[in-house]
Every structure is written in C-alpha cells, then in structure tokens.
Amino acid sequence: MPELPEVETIRQDLVKKILNKKIAHVEVVRDKAVGEMGKKFVQALVGNSITAIHRRGKLLIAILKNSKDSLLIHLRMTGQLIYEKEVKNKVEIVAGGHKMSEKDIENLPNKSTQVVIVFADGAQLFFNDQRRFGYMKLASPETVAAALKKYGPEPLTKDFTEEHLKKIFTARQNTTVKAVLLNQELIAGLGNIYVDEVCFCAGVRPQRRVKTVTASERKKIFNCIPKILKEAIRHRGTTFRNFLDSSGREGNYTTFLRVYDRDGEPCRRCQTLIQKTNAAGRGTHFCPKCQK
DNA sequence: GTGTTTGTTATCAA
DNA sequence: CTTGATAACAAACA
Numbered sequence A: 001m002p003e004l005p006e007v008e009t010i011r012q013d014l015v016k017k018i019l020n021k022k023i024a025h026v027e028v029v030r031d032k033a034v035g036e037m038g039k040k041f042v043q044a045l046v047g048n049s050i051t052a053i054h055r056r057g058k059l060l061i062a063i064l065k066n067s068k069d070s071l072l073i074h075l076r077m078t079g080q081l082i083y084e085k086e087v088k089n090k091v092e093i094v095a096g097g098h099k100m101s102e103k104d105i106e107n108l109p110n111k112s113t114q115v116v117i118v119f120a121d122g123a124q125l126f127f128n129d130q131r132r133f134g135y136m137k138l139a140s141p142e143t144v145a146a147a148l149k150k151y152g153p154e155p156l157t158k159d160f161t162e163e164h165l166k167k168i169f170t171a172r173q174n175t176t177v178k179a180v181l182l183n184q185e186l187i188a189g190l191g192n193i194y195v196d197e198v199c200f201c202a203g204v205r206p207q208r209r210v211k212t213v214t215a216s217e218r219k220k221i222f223n224c225i226p227k228i229l230k231e232a233i234r235h236r237g238t239t240f241r242n243f244l245d246s247s248g249r250e251g252n253y254t255t256f257l258r259v260y261d262r263d264g265e266p267c268r269r270c271q272t273l274i275q276k277t278n279a280a281g282r283g284t285h286f287c288p289k290c291q292k
Numbered sequence B: 001g002t003g004t005t006t007g008t009t010a011t012c013a014a
Numbered sequence C: 001c002t003t004g005a006t007a008a009c010a011a012a013c014a
Helices: A004-018 A038-045 A141-149 A162-171 A177-182 A192-202 A215-234
Strands: A023-028 A050-056 A059-064 A070-074 A079-084 A113-119 A124-129 A135-139 A275-279 A282-286
Touching: A004 A050, A004 A059, A004 A079, A004 A215, A023 A038, A038 A135, A059 A141, A070 A079, A070 A141, A135 A141, A162 A215, A177 A192, A177 A215, A177 A282, A192 A215, A192 A282
Parallel strands: none
Antiparallel strands: A023 A113, A050 A059, A059 A070, A070 A135, A079 A124, A113 A124, A275 A282
C-alpha cells in the first residue's frame, strides 16, 4: 500500500530520473486508467516534458512544460511507477496471457501495465496497477486545485501543528483514533500501516475513542507521526504486498514494523503477543501491554 | 467457493 | 446541514 513514505520515495527518485525529458510516445493500455480524456491525455504528453513533481498526501502532481494541465497520479493500493532506462523488451502488450507476478518487472510491460510513457532517449516509465484502483490522468488547474484543497495539513511541514491535532481530536468526539488518523481531510498521507505504527509509537490503541485520549497521549501521537514517517522514508518505504520503488526495488522498512502484519508475533519491546482487531473497517494491530 | 487485503468514494442513518 | 459508520469497488491469494 503506497502511503506517504512510499509515494515520497517514488517522487524523489522520479525527480532525478525523468525531469525535463522529452516524451516521445505514450501507450495507453487501459483507457480507464487515464480517466475520461484518453486522446487528450496522449496529445498533451507527446512532445512535452515534466518540469516538476509534487506530492500532496498520497497524490503525485506532475507539472507539464507546455500545458496548463497537469498529471495527477494516485497509486491507491497496488499502483507502481517503474522506470527503465534500457529498453529490455519491445513495447508489446499481451492481454491475459500467462500468469505473472506483480513483482515481475523483468518483463515489462506485464499483465498489470496500464500506461507506458516512452521518452525520446528510449527510457520508459511504466504505470502498473494490479487492482486497477489507481489513475494517471490529465487535470485542469481547477481540477488540481479542487483535489488539493481536500487534504488536511502535510504532516512533515509546519502546517501540521499540535494545535491542529488538538482541534481535530476535540471536534470529532465520537470516533476512534484510527479513523481520525486515516482521514485524509484531517491529516494527509497516513494509511493503514503507518496509523498502526504511529499508535504503537505513542502507546495508544488505535481503537480508542478520541475523547478519551489525554493531552499527554495526544502530544505523543503528534510527535510520533513525523518521526515514523521520516524513519520510513529513510528506509525507502514498506513493501507489504507489492510496493516497488521506481527502480523496481522493495522498501526496506518492512523489517522495522513494530505491529503491522505482526499479529501473533512477540512485541519487540515487551514480548507480549501482538493482537489484531478491526477498527474503522480496517485490519488493526496493537500491543495489548504497550498500548493503553 | 470463501474470506481477507485497503484507499477512496458513495451511501445511508442519525 | 453535519457526522460517522459501513458498503462497494477490484484482483489475487491462502
């Protein structure tokens, strides 16, 4: 699941790799992946180049040189952006065909490839998406502005303050910590993995009602959010199922996870077995001893 | 065949 | 109107 650290890892890599490269050719394998304006999508990209890539929460925004429109890219659950400098295979799409692992980047394009952007120097950017929830679409300045407006503060900037966390914890009295931290309109970028990790870091169970969270616990959550996210970015994100960075490599944070996907395993701090439950409709992991 | 996985949006109830 | 909870979406895997 690409969350803030995974999307940021991809963003930083792609900035180094594709900025200002001329786009020679675009192959849209699956029309729905680029939204309603398929033809316009190709027209806007061919001959153009990307001058900047921004991130807001889990959303990537690619700025185009010769267009007012921008590319909005959301990887949702299983999206990948894989860059290949050398053309290993001819761009030929095989629909259906033999079974192929999502991690199979040796043979791109593969079964989950939705869009291929070919640069003038022969390098290629593959947008793959096994579950087909993600998108790479052209958006007008108005659409971009509207999309960005929906997000809460970025947790790694000064916009994210203790005061803000206090505000959203007191305004939403009747819900859980998990639901608040997952809500992109309240804080941008946290998903299921990092919400559980932040809650462990803060010693608070995700399923706690926010109205029962003390000021001191809230402060811990406030400090843990950027701490955990930065730590994860430093290790290039978490690969739980099929996250790959733009070079096709897995994230290294997987081995650092304290609770996520560790149900039945001993807590790294106290050896008590990690438990799993459902909160806010999501699989939720916690240490019954370390988290109150 | 069944259940589980999750980011986001749609839908519904209060 | 708001808020919150839940279903739906999609595809693969155990």
